[in-house]
Amino acid sequence: MEAAATSKVDVLIIGAGPAGLMLSLWMAKLGIKTRVVDKRTGKIVSGQADGFQCRTLEIFDSFGIGHKVWHEANHMHEVSFWNPGEDGKIRRHHRGPNTQPNLSRFTEAVLHQGRVESILIDTIRASASPKHPLVEIERSVMPTSLHIDESSVDDEDAYPVEVTLRHLTEEEATPTQRLSNLQDGLYRSNLAEDDTERLLANTAGVGREEKVRAKYVVGCDGAHSWVRKTLGEEYQMKGESTDAIWGVLDIIPITDFPDIRSRCMIHSAEFGAMMIIPRENKLVRVYTQLKQVSTGTGRVDRSQITPDVILETARKILSPYTLDYHYIDWWTAYQIGQRVGDRFSKHNRVFLTGDAVHTHSPKAGQGMNVSMGDTYNLGWKLGLVCKKLLQPHVLDTYELERRQIARQLIAFDHKFSRLFSGRPAKDASDEAGSSMSEFQQAFREAQLFITGVGIHYQPSILTSDSDLKGGLQGTETPSQSQVTNLAESAAHCQPGRRFASQIVLSQADARPWELQLHMPSNGRFRVVVFGGDISQATQLATVNKLGGWLQANVLSPAKSPRISLAPGPDPRGGSGSSQWMTDEDPSIVDVLLVHSAPRDKIELLQDLHEVFHPFDKKLGWDYGKVFADDHGKAHEHYGVDPDRGAVVAVRPDGYIGLVTGLQAEDGWTRLQAWFGGLLRPSPSSS
Ligand code: FAD
Numbered sequence: 001m002e003a004a005a006t007s008k009v010d011v012l013i014i015g016a017g018p019a020g021l022m023l024s025l026w027m028a029k030l031g032i033k034t035r036v037v038d039k040r041t042g043k044i045v046s047g048q049a050d051g052f053q054c055r056t057l058e059i060f061d062s063f064g065i066g067h068k069v070w071h072e073a074n075h076m077h078e079v080s081f082w083n084p085g086e087d088g089k090i091r092r093h094h095r096g097p098n099t100q101p102n103l104s105r106f107t108e109a110v111l112h113q114g115r116v117e118s119i120l121i122d123t124i125r126a127s128a129s130p131k132h133p134l135v136e137i138e139r140s141v142m143p144t145s146l147h148i149d150e151s152s153v154d155d156e157d158a159y160p161v162e163v164t165l166r167h168l169t170e171e172e173a174t175p176t177q178r179l180s181n182l183q184d185g186l187y188r189s190n191l192a193e194d195d196t197e198r199l200l201a202n203t204a205g206v207g208r209e210e211k212v213r214a215k216y217v218v219g220c221d222g223a224h225s226w227v228r229k230t231l232g233e234e235y236q237m238k239g240e241s242t243d244a245i246w247g248v249l250d251i252i253p254i255t256d257f258p259d260i261r262s263r264c265m266i267h268s269a270e271f272g273a274m275m276i277i278p279r280e281n282k283l284v285r286v287y288t289q290l291k292q293v294s295t296g297t298g299r300v301d302r303s304q305i306t307p308d309v310i311l312e313t314a315r316k317i318l319s320p321y322t323l324d325y326h327y328i329d330w331w332t333a334y335q336i337g338q339r340v341g342d343r344f345s346k347h348n349r350v351f352l353t354g355d356a357v358h359t360h361s362p363k364a365g366q367g368m369n370v371s372m373g374d375t376y377n378l379g380w381k382l383g384l385v386c387k388k389l390l391q392p393h394v395l396d397t398y399e400l401e402r403r404q405i406a407r408q409l410i411a412f413d414h415k416f417s418r419l420f421s422g423r424p425a426k427d428a429s430d431e432a433g434s435s436m437s438e439f440q441q442a443f444r445e446a447q448l449f450i451t452g453v454g455i456h457y458q459p460s461i462l463t464s465d466s467d468l469k470g471g472l473q474g475t476e477t478p479s480q481s482q483v484t485n486l487a488e489s490a491a492h493c494q495p496g497r498r499f500a501s502q503i504v505l506s507q508a509d510a511r512p513w514e515l516q517l518h519m520p521s522n523g524r525f526r527v528v529v530f531g532g533d534i535s536q537a538t539q540l541a542t543v544n545k546l547g548g549w550l551q552a553n554v555l556s557p558a559k560s561p562r563i564s565l566a567p568g569p570d571p572r573g574g575s576g577s578s579q580w581m582t583d584e585d586p587s588i589v590d591v592l593l594v595h596s597a598p599r600d601k602i603e604l605l606q607d608l609h610e611v612f613h614p615f616d617k618k619l620g621w622d623y624g625k626v627f628a629d630d631h632g633k634a635h636e637h638y639g640v641d642p643d644r645g646a647v648v649a650v651r652p653d654g655y656i657g658l659v660t661g662l663q664a665e666d667g668w669t670r671l672q673a674w675f676g677g678l679l680r681p682s683p684s685s686s
Contacts, residue, residue: 005210005211006210006211006212006213007210007211007212007213008159008212008213008214009033009034009035009159009212009213009214009215010032010033010034010214010215010216010386011023011027011032011033011034011035011214011215011216011217011218011382011386012034012035012037012161012163012212012214012216012217012218013027013034013035013036013037013217013218013220014037014038014142014143014163014217014218014219014220014221014226014227015037015038015219015220015221015222015225015354015356016036016037016038016043016117016137016139016220017038017044017117017220017222017354017355017371018049018113018116018117018120018354018368018371018372019220019353019354019355019356019371019372019374019375020036020038020218020220020221020354020375021117021120021121021124021137021372022120022371022372022375022376022379023218023220023353023375023378023379023382024036024120024124024135024137025063025120025123025124025127025379026375026376026379026380026382026383026521027135027379027382027383028123028124028125028127028128028132028134028135028566029063029127029132029383029521029522029523029566029568030132030379030380030383030384030386030387030523030563030566031129031131031132031133031383031387031564031566032133032135032382032383032386032387033133034133034135035138035212035214036135036136036137036138037138037141037142037143037165038137038138038139038140038141038142039140039141039142039168039173039196039199040139040140040173040174041139041140041170041173041174042139043114043117043118043121043137044112044113044114044117045114046112046114046250046329046330047112047113047114047184047185047248047250047329047330047331047332048112048113048114048185048330048332048368049112049113049362049365049367049368050110050111050112050113050277050279050285050365051076051108051109051110051277051365051368051369052069052073052108052109052110052111052116052365052368052369053108053365053366053369053450053451053452054099054103054104054106054107054108054451054452054453055104055369055373055451055452055453055455055498056368056369056372056373056452057069057070057104057106057109058104058105058106058498058501058516058654059372059373059376059521059654061106061516061517061571062516062517062519062520062521062571062654063123063520063521063568063569063571064123064520064568064569064570064571065119065120065123065569066106066571068119069109069111069116069119070106070109072111072115072280073109073110073111073280074109074110074111074278074279074280075107075108075109076098076099076107076108076109076110076262076263076277076278077097077098077099077107078095078096078097078098078262078263079095079096079097079098079262079263079264079265079443080092080094080095080259080262080263080264080265081093081094081095081264081265081266081436081439081440082259082264082265082266082267083266083267083424083436084267084268084269084424088269088270089319089320090266090267090268090317090318090319092258092259093436094440095259095262096444098263099447099451100444100447100448100451103447103448103451103453104451104453104500104501105501105514105516108365108451110277110278110279110280110285110365111279111280112250112279112280113368121137123568123569124137126567126568126569127566127567127568128566128567129566129567131564131566132564132566132567139173140167140168140169140170140172140173141165141166141167141168142165142166142168142196142199142226143163143164143165143166143226143227143230144164144165144166144200144209145162145163145164145230146161146162146163146164146217146227146230146231146350147161147162147163148160148161148346148347148349148350149161149162150347153347153348153349156215156385156388156392158215159213159214159215160215160347160349161213161214161215161216161217161349161350162211162212162213162214163211163212163214163217164209164210164211164212165209165210165211165212166207166208166209167207167208167209167210168199168207169207172199172202184330184331184332185248185330185331185332194224196224196226215349215386216349216350216351216382216386217349217350217351218350218351218352218353218375218378218382219350219351219352219353219356220353220354220356220371220375221356222354222355222356223355223356223359225352225355225356225357227350227352227356228341228352228356228357231343231346231350231352234342234343235341235342235343235346235352236341237339237340237341237357237358237359238339238340238341238342239337239338239339239340239359239410240337240338240339241335241336241337242335242336242337242417242418242421243335244289244335244336244417244421245289245290245293245305245333245334245335245336246287246288246289246290246333246334246335246336246361246363246421247287247288247290247305247309247310247313247331247332247333248285248286248287248310248330248331248332248333248334249285249286249288249307249310249311249314249325249328249330249331250279250283250284250285250328250329250330250331251283251284251286251325251327251328251329252282252283252284252325252326252327252329253284253286253323253324253325254323254324254325254326255318255321255322255323255324256321256322257276257318257321257322257323258321259276260276260278260284261278261284262276262278263275263276263277263278264276265420265439265443266317266318267423267424267434267436267439268316268317268319268424269424270316271291271313271316271317272288272289272290272291272313272317272421273288273289273317273420273421274286274287274288274289274313274314274317274318275287275363275420283329286310286314286323287363288310288313288314288317289313289421290305290309290310290313290333291313292304292309292313293305293309293333305333307328307331310331310333311323311325334361334362336361336417336421337359337360337361338359338360338361338410338413338414338417339358339359339360339410340357340358340403340406340407340409340410341356341357341358341406342403343399344357344398344399344402344403344406345395345398345399348392348395348396348398351378351382351398353371353374353375353378353402354367354370354371354372354374354375355367355371357374357403357406358370358406358409358410360409360410360413360414360417361413361417363416363417363420364412364413364416364417364446364450365450366409366412366413366450369452370405370406370409370452373402373405373452373455374402374405374406376521376653377398377401377402377653378398378402380521380523380651380652380653381394381395381397381398382395383523384523384588384652387563388680389523389561389563389588389679389680390678390679390680391677391678391679391680393461394461394462394678396460396461397457397460397461397462400457400458400460401457401458401460401462404457404458405455408449409449412446412449412450415442416442416443416446418434419434419435419438419439419442420434420439422434424436453498453500455497455498455655456494456496456497457496457497457655458496459495459496461677461678462651462655462657462678463495463496463651463655463656463657463658464495464657464658464659464670464674465495489640489644489646489647489659489660489661489662489667490530490638490639490640490646490648490659491639491640492637492638492639493638493639493646493648493656493659494656494659495656495657495658495659496655496656497655497656498654498655498656499515499516499519499526499528499648499650499654499655499656500516500637500638501514501515501516501517502514502515502629502633502634502637502638503515503633503634504594504627504628504629504634505599505627505628505629505630506623506624506626506627506628507595507599507602507604507623507626507627507628508604508623508624508626509623510599513572513627515528515592515594515627515634516654517571517572518572518592518624518625518627519592519650519654520570520571520572521652521653521654522563522565522566522652523563523565523588523652524563524586524587524588524589524590524652525588525589525590525649525650525651525652525657525675526589526590526591526592526649526650527550527554527589527590527591527592527647527648527649527650527671528592528593528594528647528648528649528650529543529546529547529591529592529593529594529612529645529647529662530594530595530635530638530640530645530646530647530648530662531543531593531594531595531596531597531645531662532595532596532635532640532641532642532643532644532645532662533595533596533597533642533643534595534596534597534602534607535597535598535601535602536597539643539645540607542645542662542663543593543595543608543609543645543662544608544609546647546662546668547591547608547609547610547611547612548609548611549668550591550611551609551610551611553668553672554589554671554672554675555587555589555591555611556587557587557681558681559672559675559676559679559681560587560588560589560675560679560681561587561588561679561680561681562584562585562586562587562588563585563586563587563588564585565585565586572624582616582618582619584616588679589675589679590625591611591612591625592625592626592627593608593612593625593626593627594626594627594628594629594634594635595626595627595628595629596628596629596630596632596634596635596642597628598628598630599628599630602626602628604623604626605621608626612625612626613625613626644661644662644663645661645662645663646659646660646661646662647659647660647661647662647667647668647671649671649674649675657674658670658671658674
């Protein structure tokens, strides 16, 4: 073995699956010195996860890649429920929307994980610039030791985590496939032993080792997480496994089953349950319950599971319809269980994300989405803390916010997977069977959670409590008018929820825009001013007064730091950020104005304060910050009274942080206090 060299890095990411890649993307966008290592030789080429929920697509869109995934993916609009009829044969029992309408501008879409990983990797590369170091994925590298110097964890300039990395040989890094001619996912399945211990035990002829000192280490290393195990007993996952085993086939089906291009949940009388997921390129994913290999003792003979066994079971469940295939893309099998960790971070220096802290069954299409949701939540916080733009204690909110979501996920999956795997009840007196109407109802009721749109982070330093206790923290007892002002400013914008999108018209050129597209994931906070009817002189005066106040009290370098924006795809179109062309970094706080006056009654440059059309000596005025909501639909959707207006502060991840009144100077002070508790002024301005 060669001697270990030591290097320093701000963030070390272990594992380059969906969670690790989403985090790498944030690091690349924010210009953080980062290393990303993965023990495998390459990314997934087929199979594994495939379902992208509405909120994940919104997140992709905020990085300028939503349209790519949306364009290539299959969109699942419909779901059919098939149950046994009185004659025991399956029948379509119900057909309905797969995603509740109007929750998002997207619906659930399916595309294989490997393709999305490629898109993420391309976007990570495109984010490099003179101010943004290239973030590269280093394959065939795994950690062998991790040590935290507890004496320096509170020193933000320290590199308290030391990790030894081993560079693996190609043979060590390549997983064994069961069938020589076909990709399987068994090596990633919870039915397979993980190879990490075997690799660690191998001391003969091992590759180069090096030591890395990191400010932060993030374990994105999946369900068998080495990082989690290394952190100690208190990081163990808790939960249970069932004896239900499911097989998965990705095939181009040849079948007379009428709903093969719809999502289907099928329960047969005798042979178990099945789910159909219609995919891109004529592929269909078939999940079948494998009753014959579920021993009931928790031990499973993996050698019994082959693509033929899965197909045979699917045929029995689908009978009298037929099923065959010529082309199979991928297959796997897994055991249903739900586990979640109690702790997601150690000293806010080592973090656990994704499958490393929560695992469950894959049928509700949640794992990859929630895993990326974890690192989408962590990434901007970590990046801005590394850049010394954000107070380090904001990192506490990662565990607070994401553990809550993981627990909800486990509770949902526990209920859903048991109803799915249960035998259909013959009638109301059959207590041992699962009620199919209860199953359908559970699916419908869980829509907000499944789509990711219903996430509601609890009150914290980042999400001011909208109820008045938290909303007025630090002020005197509220007067009745303050109470009314705060509670009703934007009734449908709740702190902790994502800022939903509405279509508004650009004031400058009448182009309709989804408002979310003007909130790209580039590390900036937003203040969205709902101006109401600014054709009224008093309302216009209030908005302009607020503009002046924001410029002096929130946007000035003395109050909020500057941030350099990375190039790369921009959700608003064009080839990338125009920030390249200017030497000046903008404020970390961006201001948008949405008004409900008739568009032609307002002149952008003449009527509005310059904070709403900032000037740059190389780029001229910014025409992209003011929007007309001519018919007041967006104001109505956000719950804003056009006669009063409102101000909504949005975090860099698109979640609402604070809502306050347009009129109330008390509210403006709250806004200033909120930013003051989070941001650190630029060193040059202090
Ligand atoms: P992983 O994807 O497991 O990635 C972990 C990465 O870390 C891997 O690249 C691995 O090589 C690397 N690694 C592991 N150990 C080490 C180590 N010691 N050192 C260095 N690198 C290491 N989810 C959905 O959202 N929708 C779906 O439709 C869906 N379908 C699924 C279908 C199946 C059949 C299965 C099995 C899962 C499905 N999931 C689905 C779940 C989803 O695949 C996972 O939840 C998701 O991949 C978790 O992402 P992750 O990045 O946390 O972990």
